[in-house]
Amino acid sequence: MEARPLIIDCDPGQDDAVALLLAFASPELEVLGVTAVAGNVPLELTAANARRVCELAGRGDMAVYAGCPRPILRPLETAAHVHGEDGLEGANLPAPAMALQSRHAVDYLVARLMASDGDVTLAALGPLTNVALAIVAAPAIVPRIREIVIMGGAIEGGNVTAHAEFNIHTDPHAAAVVFSAGARLTMIGLDVTHRAIATRERVAAIRAIGRAPAQTVAGMLEQHLDDPAGRHGGGGAALHDPCVIAYLLQPALFETQSMRVEIETEDPASLGRTIADRPGAANANVAIGIDAEGYFALLTERFARL
Numbered sequence: 001m002e003a004r005p006l007i008i009d010c011d012p013g014q015d016d017a018v019a020l021l022l023a024f025a026s027p028e029l030e031v032l033g034v035t036a037v038a039g040n041v042p043l044e045l046t047a048a049n050a051r052r053v054c055e056l057a058g059r060g061d062m063a064v065y066a067g068c069p070r071p072i073l074r075p076l077e078t079a080a081h082v083h084g085e086d087g088l089e090g091a092n093l094p095a096p097a098m099a100l101q102s103r104h105a106v107d108y109l110v111a112r113l114m115a116s117d118g119d120v121t122l123a124a125l126g127p128l129t130n131v132a133l134a135i136v137a138a139p140a141i142v143p144r145i146r147e148i149v150i151m152g153g154a155i156e157g158g159n160v161t162a163h164a165e166f167n168i169h170t171d172p173h174a175a176a177v178v179f180s181a182g183a184r185l186t187m188i189g190l191d192v193t194h195r196a197i198a199t200r201e202r203v204a205a206i207r208a209i210g211r212a213p214a215q216t217v218a219g220m221l222e223q224h225l226d227d228p229a230g231r232h233g234g235g236g237a238a239l240h241d242p243c244v245i246a247y248l249l250q251p252a253l254f255e256t257q258s259m260r261v262e263i264e265t266e267d268p269a270s271l272g273r274t275i276a277d278r279p280g281a282a283n284a285n286v287a288i289g290i291d292a293e294g295y296f297a298l299l300t301e302r303f304a305r306l
């Protein structure tokens, strides 16, 4: 089977780092490039963290591009209180030796997608600023994207406010561009990721692998074992972003439903909400169920390969 070409847009971020490692461990995927966006921490750190993780996976050859340093209209509000000041608390990784590409991530996305024949998938693991700006700059990329699989949103609830999830809330205007672009979209939101909890037992299984990448993953996830229950999961980290990669590898781990999803960009009280109860044609395939045991079994099996 030919590997599926993939570009990963991310804001590492602990769970982004785990998602990158899962992709690198999986021969079914060919990671073409990694684009960084401001989100969990400022761009300078996400771009450095993406490279730290590539090197950990033995992929110092990977092309990493820095994109947008801030959301389109809103000021950047990071999540350093979750991921640590450097974005990868508990990872204990050295500064990267590999260079950042000189090209802007948005230019790279446009050029790579225009050069493709419709086979490239985008994994969007952070605020959608880079992806939205690529669509605005070159709408002709839309029909060339095989699928955009997004970690973001929630049909019910939120994790930064009662109604909004971090990635969509950080740049709701970018999300509005992406969700209305007409691309084939899959949304994996808190409805399933809050059921994908890295419990003590699951983290211990990853720690027991003993190899450096697995130790790094365990080190980051152990930071959250005693988190109080609530917005960020509780009793362990909600392992959001690797769900996107797991969906590409084993879609049967997820139950999905076709829905119309709109983004709230006006009302301050529900800014960034992914609204799924309005009439209109479906524009997204939304994850509504997850086999969490199967998900962690996949992660553990793959990290033993790195």
Ligand code: BDR
Residues within 6 Å of the ligand: 013, 014, 015, 016, 040, 079, 082, 125, 126, 151, 159, 165, 166, 167, 240, 241
């Ligand atoms: C999302 O927000 C970030 O903090 C995580 O990396 C994930 O992409 C979860 O709401």
Ligand code: CA
Residues within 6 Å of the ligand: 010, 011, 012, 013, 015, 016, 039, 040, 125, 126, 241
């Ligand atoms: Ca992320």
